[in-house]
Amino acid sequence: MNQFKPGEFRITKKAMEQWKLPKGAAVLDIGCGLGETMEYLQQEYGYLCSGIDLSLERIREAKDRNPELKIQYGDGEFLDAFPSYSFDGVTMECVLSVINIPDEALHEAYCVLKKGGRLFISDLYIKNPEPGFIQALKIEAARQSQKPHGEHECSTDCEEEHKNRLVPFRSSGRFLIEPLIEQLKEIGYHNIKWEDCDEELVRYVAEKIMEDGSLEGCLCEEALHPKDQYKTGYFMLTAEKPL
Secondary structure (H helix, E strand, O other), X not given: OEOXXXXXXXXXXXXXXXXXXXXXXXXXXXXXXXXXXXXXXXXXXXXXXXXXXXXXXXXXXXXXXXXXXXXXXXXXXXXXXXXOOOEEEEEEEOOHHHOOOXXXXXXXXXXXXEEEEEEEEEEEEEOOOOHHHHHHHXXXXXXXXXXXXXXXXXXXXXXXXXXXXXXXXXXXXXXXXXXXXXXXXXXXXXXXXXXXXXXXXXHHXXXXXXXXXXOOOEOOHHHHOOOOOOOEEEEEEEEEOOO
């Protein structure tokens, strides 16, 4: 599976300018892949970076390339390997949209952040969704969360349904900005700022098609060709944990 990162490090740089963390800050990169963002943050800002990823193959490749990288197997939904208040910053670049339970991942990030710690997300979002669509998604997500599963339903299909858990701020691999911000506030984040980065997505798609002839195998392929009528955009968001 090809890595998906529109904007390369241009968006990352914008986020770090908003973070304004000092040299030596401890940063966790969730879904770190081959560790390129970790290397960038270490080299450009002097941060002390740790990373987790679900791909053992990518972890091996990253460590073969740079044995100094502090990467371990891990899931953004379960950060029990790290004590609370461990990090000054947490990054989730192009990964939250594919995490099974994104609200749990956001809460886990909040727990491992120190007071005053920063969060950075970059990902796909739905542009200009109608209020009715947002409300319908909210109602259906609430209905599914309350629906009990019988023992006879614990099959492969049931497991697949869990992997695609419906939440009120994500649909077809894309986020709805206002409901996402509401979720972040409910968890406890504040000073939430988001910015459209659509031009980077357009550039990425053009370069990908020029290089490979199509988007096949790209993490974003399905989200860029949604079944609904809404266009897909790309965004960056930063938030803080209160002091």
